[in-house]
Amino acid sequence: MKPAAFEYHIPDSVSEATRLLAELPEAELMAGNQSLGIAMSNRVATPDHIIDINGLTELDYLDIGDKKIEIGAMVRHRDMEKSSALTEAFPILSISAGKIAGPVVRNRGTLGGSIGEADPGGNYPSVLVAMGGEIELLSTDHTRTVDATDYFTADTTDSINENELIKCARFSKKPFPSHRTGMAFLRKKEAAQSWPIVSVASAVRVADPTHQNPVIEEARVGYANASDVPLRLQSVEAAIEGEPISEQTLRTAGERAYDEVQPQSELHADETYKRELACELTKRVFRRSYDRATAEPIVV
Ligand SMILES: Cc1cc2nc3c(=O)[nH]c(=O)nc-3n(C[C@H](O)[C@H](O)[C@H](O)COP(=O)(O)OP(=O)(O)OC[C@H]3O[C@@H](n4cnc5c(N)ncnc54)[C@H](O)[C@@H]3O)c2cc1C
Structure with missing residues (x-):
């Protein structure tokens, strides 16, 4: 057609x-x-x-500061994946960008398009809610900023008015100093080009990365395709906060994820399988984030 x-x-x-x-x-x-x-x-x-905004270079920028990370709506997935500055400052964005579909989609698809589409299975929406991101919207007569958790609703058309354009997404860097933070993004999908069955984004900040088993001060976790909205689960985060990581805390986190996601059955995965994926991916994504937070820095 x-x-x-x-x-x-x-x-x-x-x-x-x-x-x-x-x-x-x-x-x-x-x-x-x-x-x-x-x-x-x-x-x-x-x-x-159709209003083609591909020529709007004003929306194609990465602003990576000590306090905040701002990404213009027209930044392509590929540019986020390949930006070494972004990978260093806020790796969860580069990692999640690199796990979208295949190179053809990543070469053209944009951050703003993904937020505009607001699919609950999308990689950035789960990162945005997990990491407390915000979205700036523009129209002829106003600019407004919306928390990601308020933006992504089950009825995706609610969040943005017809006369508004997404200018950028913004994250505070303060809770996630690079030398004490590890981030990861894991997903299970059917084929290279398909959307994830479930994906999980996480960040872990430790107290003292030079300590052998440092305490986790703060954890964040966001799930995609595990509900009709991208989901942050604070009870899962709480399961690993306040102590070093252990098999026991990871097990508790996984069990809470199993209980609290709200997935719907679909062609390739029934509800129970998605809960099991959420459980297993939670354990793995926290472990990977923790390992990254405590890894020795590479001295060049
Ligand atoms: C085969 C395939 C597999 C995919 N797999 C994944 C995946 O695993 N994970 C994932 O996250 N995504 C996936 N995607 C989606 C991909 O990330 C898209 O690029 C993205 O969702 C849309 O971005 P776009 O720039 O192409 O937007 P477009 O297709 O151009 O637009 C999408 C919507 O957003 C609106 N829009 C675009 N820009 C703005 C703006 N600045 N302000 C307001 N509204 C705007 C448009 O009007 C439209 O309604 C996949 C896509 C394909 C084709």
């Missing part, structure tokens, strides 16, 4: 894009077109107007 007819607009600035959005309420923004294109080809989406 081919897409239904539409008018094509190429704004040359963000302000022109928001003006077009305000004037054309039935319009869709087109970023990497990796999801929109499929929806339009199947006529699940039939917008009258």
